[in-house]
Amino acid sequence: MNQRVFLSKTVRLTLLLLSMLLWGGCSTSTVENYPDRPISIICPWSVGGATDRTSRQVAVFLEQELGVPVNVINATGGRGVTGHSRGLKARPDGYTLAVITGELNMLHWQDLTSLTHQDAIPIMSLVDGAAAVFVQNDSPFQSMQEIQKYVKQNPGKLTATGTASGGIWHLALAGWLDFSGLKADDIKWIPMNGAGPSLQELASGGVDLVCCSLPEAKTLYESGQVRCLGVMAEEPLPEFKEVPTFISQGMNWNISGWNGLALPRDTPQPIVDKISNIMKKITSGEVVLQKKTFPEFMQAAGLSTRYRADKEFASFLKSNDQTLGKLLTSDAFSQMSSRGTGPLVFPGLLAIAICVIVVCLSVQKKVHALAPEVSSDTVTSQGIVNAALVLSGIVAYLLFAEKVGFVLTAGAILFLLLWKFGTRWWMSALITALFIPGIYTLFAQLLRVPLPRGFLGW
C-alpha cells in the first residue's frame, strides 16, 4: 500500500519535472527579454584591488538598473591573461561582461595571448590612474630631476618596483628612462605582484622607488610614510593637487593604467546598445544608490576616472595599443627581459631536490617503504567498479554540465551513484530530488556562486 502511494507520488513528481522541463524550454532567453537571468562580470584581477572595486561598484549599479543579479567573478592569474580570455571569449549573449585593463594592450605584444582590443566591444572606460613615482619618507631625492641626474651618474644602482616585469608601471618607468635618454635597465626592476606589496617593500627599505598610481598609495602617502615625486599626467590630479606633474618638472612624459567595461565580440547589437545606454546613465550620475551616484562612489574610493563611451573608448584603445606596443617592442625593453634568474632555475632546483630525496630514501634502504603497503582492508572487485563509477561520474559532469545544465547532469550522476552503491532506487531518487535543488538554491540563488547553465538556463 505504502509502496503504491509512493509510486503515484513519484509519477506525479516526474510529471511535474517534465512540465517544468517543457516550460523551461519555452522560455529560452531571447534578445527581446534580455536580461532574464543573472549576469556575470569577469574581473581579471584579485579581490580588493582598484579594478575589483570598480567592477563591484559597476555590478551594484547595473543590478539596480537591469533588475537581475549581477555577480563579479575574479578570474585572476597569468598576469591578466586568464581573466581577459574568460571575459572576452565568453558566449556573446550579454550575460557575461568583461572588465578590461591596460594589460589587454600589452599581453599580445609580449606573445602571451592572441587576444587584442579588437576582440572586445568597448562600452565605457572607467578608471584612469596616471603612474606616479614614490620614494621612502627619508629618501634623499626631492624631485625627478635629482633621480635623473643620479641615475645618469650611477646606472644600475637604484632599484624600483610596483608590478611584475613588463607590467604597466614597469613600462611607465622604463619608458621615462628611455625618454630621458637612459637605458631601460639603468634602474633595476624588482618584480612584485601588485602595488600593495611593493609599497610595503618601499617602506621597509627593500627598494628605492615605487612606480604605481596615486590612489593605490593613498593610505601610505597621506600618512607620510612615502613621498610622491611626480605624477605622469597632463595636469595635476584633482585629489592630489600638491603632487607635481612630470611636465611641470620639464619632462613631457605621460602614461596611465586604465580599466573599462566591454562585451565579447559578436554580442547582438540591441544588447550592446542597452548596456551602453545604461552605463552612460550610470557614469553621468543620473542613477542614485544610497543617496550617492556612481562618480561620487568612485571619488570616495579615491579612484580617478575618465569616462569614455563607445567610439571614443574604441579610438583610445587603438592609440593606447600603439603607444604601448612601441614601448614593448623597443630595443631597450626587449634586451631587458632576457636578463636575470631564468624561469627554469627554480623548477630545476626542485627537480634536483626531488632526485636527491629519492636517492636518500633508497640509500637508507627504505626502498621497501616506498613500495605500496598491502593493508588489511583489501581491494575488492566491487570496490574497483565503484571507484571507476566515481571517476566516470566526474568526467561525465565535465562533459555534459555545460550543455545540459547543472541540475540535470548532477542529478543523473548522483542518482546513478547512490543506486549503484546499493541504495534502493526510490530512496536514491528521493535523496537526489532533495539534494540537487538544495545545492542549486544554496549556491546559485543564496550565495550567488554561478553553477553551469545548460540550454534550459539551470
Add this chain to the structure above:
Amino acid sequence: MESTFITALQNITSPEVLLVIFLAAVYGLFVGSIPGLTATMAVALLIPLTFYLDNLSAIAAIVTLEACSIFAGDIPTTLVRIPGTPSSAAYTDDAYSLTQKGLHETSLGVSLVFSVAGGLFGALVLILAAPLLAKIAFQFTTYEYFWLYVLGLSCAAIVSTGSRLKGALALMIGLMFSTVGLSEVHSVPRFTFGFDELFTGINFIPAMIGLFGLSEVFRNCLTSKTDEKVQQLQSTLNSEDDHAVWKHLKPVFGGVLPQFWKRKFSWLRSSCIGATIGMIPGAGADIAAWISYAVSKKFSKTPEEYGKGSLDAVGDATSANNSALAGAWIPALVLGIPGDSVTAIVIGVLLMKNITPGPEIFSNPDQLVLVHGIYLTFILVNLLLIPLGFLAIRSGSQLVRVPRRILMPLILMFCVVGSYSINGSYFDVWVMLGMGLIGFTLEVFEIPLGPVVLGIILGGRLEQAFVQNLTKDDSFLSFFNRPISAGLGIFCLALWLVPLVMPFLRKKWQIKD
C-alpha cells in the same frame, strides 16, 4: 579615550548592529563549512551589502564573517576530511583520525574552544598593542619573506607523520605543482603544454579538495567501505544520570575544559605565534597554523600521536589560525597595508566609506569610535561563537551517522561543486580530479598530503622572493644581510641540518666517553 570606548560600546550594543552581527555569524558558519567557499569569497560576496549598512555594521559584519568561517572550516575537515579553508589543512589528519575513532564531537569541541580562546587573544593583542606592533610590517623585505616562507614550508615537512624525507618529498611535489602556469616574475608560461587554462596555474583550493576529499572517497570505494556504517563509539563519558541539557553539551564540551586547563601554556604560545605571523602582511592564518603545529609537536610529550589523532595538535593549530585573524588587522588599520586578503577588502570598504586607514584614524575621535567598535566586535563575536559553533557542531555531527554508501556520493557532489564554484571554471574540476588520483597514490606510498598543499600555496611566493632577492643582488650571501633575515635564515638552516649532523656528533661523544 574612555568616552569613545563607551560610545563604541553603546553603538555596538544597538539592536541593529547586534542583528547584523548575528546574521553575519550564521552566514559565516554556513559558508565556512562548505568546502570550496573561502572566508575571502564570503567577504567579497558581502561587499554590495556593506553599501547599505552604516560604517560600524559593515565592518562588524566582515569581522564576524571572517572569525566564524575560519572556525567553521574545521567542521568539514573533521567530519569528511575536506579542509573547509586552507588554514585547516595543517591538522586535517589529526581531526579526521579522531572522527574515525568516534571522537568527532570532542575534536570539534576542542577546535571551538581553542578557536575562541585564540581569537580572544588575537583581539587583545590588537587592542593593546596595535600601533606599537604595526611597525613589524615595515621590517619585512623580500629577504625576510623568503626565509619566512622557507620556515613555514620546513615546518610542514618536518612535522608530518612518518619519515622526514617523505615529508620533504611531499613538499617538493607541492612546490613543483606551484611552478605550473605563467610565472609572475618572469612573464613566461611554464609547463602549460599549450593549455590556456594552465596559465593561471594550479589553484590550491580544488587541489586541496581533491587531495584530501576525493582521495578519501576513492579509498572508501575501493575498500568497499561504502557498505558499512561508521562505528558509533558511544561516548564512555555519558552516564545515565546526566542532566538532560548536559547530555547534549557533554560530548562537545565534556573533555574540553580539562584539556584547555592542561594546555593553557601551549595555548598562549600558539596564540602568540598566530598573532605575530598574522601581523606580517602576506603571511596568514595558514602559515600560522603550520608553524604552531610544528612548535607544538616539538614541545609535546607525545609527539608520536601527532598526525594520528592528537587533540593537542588540533587545539594548538586552531588557536593559532584564529589569533592570526586579528593580527592581520594591525597593519591594515595602522598602516593601510592589508595583512591578508580579507583585510585587503576591508581597506577597500573603508575607503568607500571615506575612511582612510592609517595612523590618523587613532587620533580622529569619530574614527576612533569605529576602531573601538572593531575591537569590541572581535570580542563579542568570539563569545557568540561558543553557542553558535556548538549548534553547528551538533547539526554537522549528524553527517557521521549517514551510511557511507549515501555519504560518499554526496561528498563527491560537494567536491565537484566546491571546486567549480571558486572561479566558475571546469578546469578546476579537472584539477580536483587529478589531485584526487595523485592524493590517493601518495597515501598508498605513505607520503603525507599536508606539505603538498602548503607547497602549492606558498610555492609561487617563495619563488618570487627567491628571484627578487637574486635580482637585487647576485650573491646568496645577501640573503643574510639584514638582521631579521639573517636570524630567520640561520634558524631555517639549523632546522634541517641539526637532525642530519646530530647522529654523527652523538657517535663522536660516545667514543670520547
